[in-house]
Amino acid sequence: MSTKEPKAALPDGLLLAYYGDDFTGSTDAMEVMAAAGLPTALFLQTPDAAMLQRFPEVRCIGIAGSSRGRSPEWMDTHLPDVFARLAALKPPLMQYKICSTFDSSVQTGSIGRALDLGVGHMPGAWSPMIVGAPRLKRYQIFGNLFAAVDGTGYRLDRHPTMARHPVTPMNESDLRRHLATQTQRRVELIDMLQLRDGAARTGACIDKLQGADTPVVLIDVLDEETLREAGRLVWEQRGAGVFSASSSGLQYALTAYWRSRGWIVQQTSLPTAGPVPVIAAVSGSCSPVTARQIAWARTHGFAAERLDLQAVLTEKTREAELARMVALAVTAVDNGRSPLIYSAEGPDDANVTGFDAIAREAGISRSDAARRVGMALAEIMRRLLDARPVTRVAIAGGDSSGEVASTLDIAALSVSAAMSPGAPLCRAWSDNPRRDGLEIVLKGGQVGGLSFFGDVLEGKPLAAN
Known part of the structure; x- marks a missing residue:
């Protein structure tokens, strides 16, 4: 299912389209792409043709949503149309952007329900999931999610905030187990050892997971090396297009890989704003x-x-x-x-x-x-x-x-x-x-x-x- 790549550049046009499950996470994902020199626009409602024409050079499109605080029934009503409209733009990657602390439960913000609603809108034979983002102090190791606060790392079910979240408290750090309560879809893992032993470069690890279904495949991210290799795996094994429920770890991983190939600017860069009298x-x-x-x-x-x-x-x-x-x-x-x-x-x-x-x-x-x-x-x-x-x-x-x-x-x-x-x-x-x-x-x-x-x-x- 590998896709042959231009040796010297990314393909023209849209590279990624996403729906964010909340507004803050949506701007987070936008920031990563913009800092990599890839023009990005985030819409607060599904854009029509006239609005899209205001951003002719855009390489990434996002829609800021509110599904993190919504019920599965709300998702059933609202998400299919959004996913269909994003898929119609024919991006090679379509993302349901989630929080890097995996905020979700069966009743509220179900990532599993979003996966079930979104996977069918893209033709890919797998659905990659990247949650770890080292720049945000989020790390996934052997399927377990960790987050650092004030220099101290915590397994997410022992995190001082997420373990006590008033709506979606995290009582399980193994994301395979947590996600399995929200969907009956097969959930697999490519761990950091597989990323480092070369299996990701050939796509062999993906081939082993193929079946009659479309599995969700979590990909460990611990450091810059595994981040880059996760990006390589997703990009090179995207086939005709994949759906991914991921944090901005997906954007970080993709841009890390693209940067390693010399396809985008080598250093992330954004201007500095300067002061204002009041905010x-x-x-x-x-x-x-x-x-x-x-x-x-x-x-x-x-x-x-x-x-x-x-x-x-x-x-x-x-x-x-x-x-x-x-x-x-x-x-x-x-x-x-x-x-x-x-x-x-x-x-x-x-x-x-x-x-x-x-x-x-x-x-x-x-x-x-x-x-x-x-x-x-x-x-x-x-x-x-x-x-x-x-x-x-x-x-x-x-x-x-x-x-x-x-x-x-x-x-x-x-x-x-x-x-x-x-x-x-x-x-x-x-x-x-x-x-x-x-x-x-x-x-x-x-x-x-x-x-x-x-x-x-x-x-x-x-x-x-």
Whole structure:
């Protein structure tokens, strides 16, 4: 099933099309391709022909979605049409972009269901899966996923955040076992030893896995060598086209291999943004990483304000709470300070541990309550931007990023400058002149250094956590 390759260049046209299961991960994938010199556009809705024509040189197309927080039934309704439209673009690789911490469960964000819905849209005889991404401190070894925080590595089922995630807690680090609860599809593994002994270069390891079905094949990634070989395997064994449910590890792997062949620029490079007078920031993340970033911002001049969840989830008091938050944010901007509106500070915050009770008191389900919090943060940001000419914003939390970006009348994003690995500074494209050109950073809970919000304000690249 090998595909013969031009010796001196990548083929013309589209190289990759993907649907991201959340907004922050979607910008992460876009960043990798853009930094490799491959023009990429990320659309907030499935693009029509007119929108695609605005990006004639694009080599990678993404659609930012929200399936990470959705049910399998929602996926059954919404994903087939998206996959069909991406497949119609005839990319050699089509990706369902997942989080590098494999956020998923049988009930919520099922990666297995997405695989079952997507595999049939591409003709490939296998479905490769790359999750490890060393630049993001994510490593897959013999099928088990590890992540490092503050210089300490954790097996994912013992990770301080993912093992306690409020929606999709990880209780199994072996991704074969975890995925097997979500799909009946055969799940196989190409481990780091096979990658290093040459089997990946000949495709022999893939040939051994062939059958009447289309298996999912996890590929270990530990370091730059295995990353490059994983990229080689996927690219050279893509056949007439494959579907892959992968993290941005797929983009990192492909670009590592293409770079080794001299087909793309040898060094990743993105411009530096420079400072702005103020930024506007909102956070719906309950990660301890984000909690430390909020605390840093508070002590370094940001106007950090806590959203009253009970008030914003109660119909009678919702508008008053939104108005209060917007007024505080406007006052901060007028005084030359950057507002930061947040819903929680870490997993032990009372708004997190008591969230079920807060939702019950408001008379709504937990999932509806979570979505309404995101919608509240989005509305606060929208009203602030309508009231004051803030040019740069930051949003923390995958679900929150989706709600905010969707509310701001943005059609597409492109990468404009380096920030934190996995969270670039993006340029917004919009028919609304108040939004067109807006600078926006979407960050997952685990992403960024301690001074994340300050460095977004200053416009300087951040170190990985």
